[in-house]
Amino acid sequence: MIKPAGVALIILLFFAFNIFFIIKFHRKQDSFEEYSVGNRSFGWLLYSFSFLGYWYAGALYISGFSLSANKGILSQYLTVYAVASLVILYFMAKPVWVWGKNYNLVTQADFIGLRYGNKLFKTIFSFLTLIFWFPWIIIEMKTIGYIVALTTYSYINSNAGMIIVCLFVIVYTFYGGVRASAIGSMIQSFAFIGLGSLVTGYLIWKIFGGLYTIFPMVESAKPYLLTLDWRDNGHHWASIIITGTLGGFAFPDMFKQLYTADSPRTIKKIVFIAPVVAIMIRFSLFTLGLGCFLISGFPLKSNFSLFWLADSFGGPILLGLFAVISLSASMSTFSAIISTSAIMVCKDWLGAAFRGLSPQSMLKLAKGLTIVIGIISLYIATIQIDNLLNIAVIMFDLIVQAIIPLFIGQYWRKSNLYGAFGGMTVGIVITLMGNFYPQAFQWTGGWSPGIIGLVVNLFIHIACGFVFGKQKHVDEMFDTVKFYKDPHLRKAI
Numbered sequence: 501m502i503k504p505a506g507v508a509l510i511i512l513l514f515f516a517f518n519i520f521f522i523i524k525f526h527r528k529q530d531s532f533e534e535y536s537v538g539n540r541s542f543g544w545l546l547y548s549f550s551f552l553g554y555w556y557a558g559a560l561y562i563s564g565f566s567l568s569a570n571k572g573i574l575s576q577y578l579t580v581y582a583v584a585s586l587v588i589l590y591f592m593a594k595p596v597w598v599w600g601k602n603y604n605l606v607t608q609a610d611f612i613g614l615r616y617g618n619k620l621f622k623t624i625f626s627f628l629t630l631i632f633w634f635p636w637i638i639i640e641m642k643t644i645g646y647i648v649a650l651t652t653y654s655y656i657n658s659n660a661g662m663i664i665v666c667l668f669v670i671v672y673t674f675y676g677g678v679r680a681s682a683i684g685s686m687i688q689s690f691a692f693i694g695l696g697s698l699v700t701g702y703l704i705w706k707i708f709g710g711l712y713t714i715f716p717m718v719e720s721a722k723p724y725l726l727t728l729d730w731r732d733n734g735h736h737w738a739s740i741i742i743t744g745t746l747g748g749f750a751f752p753d754m755f756k757q758l759y760t761a762d763s764p765r766t767i768k769k770i771v772f773i774a775p776v777v778a779i780m781i782r783f784s785l786f787t788l789g790l791g792c793f794l795i796s797g798f799p800l801k802s803n804f805s806l807f808w809l810a811d812s813f814g815g816p817i818l819l820g821l822f823a824v825i826s827l828s829a830s831m832s833t834f835s836a837i838i839s840t841s842a843i844m845v846c847k848d849w850l851g852a853a854f855r856g857l858s859p860q861s862m863l864k865l866a867k868g869l870t871i872v873i874g875i876i877s878l879y880i881a882t883i884q885i886d887n888l889l890n891i892a893v894i895m896f897d898l899i900v901q902a903i904i905p906l907f908i909g910q911y912w913r914k915s916n917l918y919g920a921f922g923g924m925t926v927g928i929v930i931t932l933m934g935n936f937y938p939q940a941f942q943w944t945g946g947w948s949p950g951i952i953g954l955v956v957n958l959f960i961h962i963a964c965g966f967v968f969g970k971q972k973h974v975d976e977m978f979d980t981v982k983f984y985k986d987p988h989l990r991k992a993i
Contacts, residue, residue, distance in 0.1 A: 504655035510820030510904035518570035535677035553685030558830030568789030572725025579782040582746035593767035595910040600759040626848035632899035635892040670874035681835040714791040733945030747900035753840040842869035870972040897950025901927035918966030927957030
């Protein structure tokens with residue numbers, strides 16, 4: 501009883517810490533723009549660390565750590581695509597932010613509707629991306645429940661833990677909109693970056709004596725864990741890295757965060773911070789997992805082996821700290837998801853169905869939808885869903901098809917509605933066929949259906965650009981980016 505009570509106390513103290521800062525930096529939610537994109541006013545500190553909070557999910561400490569213990573150096577592909585995705589972010593920053601500011605965009609579908617000049621395509625795009633994204637919402641919620649159950653020695657079961665934590669997140673997201681979500685995410689990212697690096701470093705030192713000793717020990721016992729054999733599964737893993745790199749900003753929440761910064765320059769600063777964080781979090785955590793097979797009694801096949809390690813070498817205090825670290829990653833992701841989902845349904849669906857809604861009506865709807873979507877998601881997450889992870893992987897292959905019209909349309913004027921709609925549609929169809937009829941795709945040599953869909957999607961997009969040419973409104977849009985002057989930049993003397 502003492503052990504779970506101690507862990508629960510650490511979690512409650514972390515909640516209190518979150519509440520204090522969310523209330524301290526709260527701003528009155530008196531407009532839809534403030535609630536949805538924080539009046540596009542986030543400085544580099546709030547933007548960068550809230551972004552990192554959204555970017556890292558709780559699954560990193562469960563399935564990610566387990567993968568490193570079983571597959572070795574191969575798990576570092578998660579580090580590779582986390583850093584590689586920043587290239588997409590860097591090039592998206594200016595056009596997305598400038599168009600968002602000039603045309604009052606608040607959702608990913610707003611961008612699509614503006615760029616391709618079609619309201620029907622905008623609504624379809626919003627509907628499909630939300631459907632493809634939804635399984636990841638459920639996975640993150642279930643992850644929260646598992647973390648609470650495992651770190652409290654099952655004193656609090658997974659459903660109860662999930663409901664308690666998720667209700668807390670739903671309430672503060674309802675209360676303060678995207679700003680409360682961002683402040684909570686910033687605090688949570690400080691927890692899993694700073695605290696996570698310290699306790700991971702402590703375990704590496706206590707168990708192995710240091711980071712540098714792990715690799716020789718693994719090399720002498722299981723050298724194959726330090727090698728990458730691409731002969732059998734090379735195309736499979738390459739597919740995961742490519743779709744992971746491209747797909748991050750096809751997720752509606754990650755794309756919407758681009759609108760919240762106070763300038764493109766603020767967004768680009770994350771490129772210099774995130775690689776350091778990736779090394780501090782992913783590389784060190786996965787290196788710890790790499791050597792864990794050497795520990796007697798280590799549950800190699802369990803997805804929850806990190807918590808066993810924390811309990812074995814640090815007792816309830818270290819276990820409680822890892823509960824805070826992993827919950828931080830999950831809570832920030834879940835907050836971004838329900839906030840973005842509410843804004844999407846309000847702006848893209850209800851806004852299209854009921855024309856002429858006032859900004860105040862939109863604000864009230866968005867706040868109400870935050871509660872409704874959160875509660876519905878909670879209910880679904882309590883249901884046992886078979887093969888949920890497989891469903892989510894398929895959905896990721898589907899949602900990544902959105903990156904072609906999103907990214908190409910920012911830099912190529914000939915990118916048009918026919919290519920965007922046609923390419924994305926065919927890419928989705930190919931991806932579905934490849935997942936439900938894999939025997940028809942044996943000729944691909946291990947490349948995933950999502951990659952095949954992306955290639956065809958891109959080909960159609962480009963072909964339609966040359967055949968149909970640019971749309972009439974595009975030049976004006978590109979000129980706003982071309983002539984934009986960042987007020988944060990000082991003039992050269």
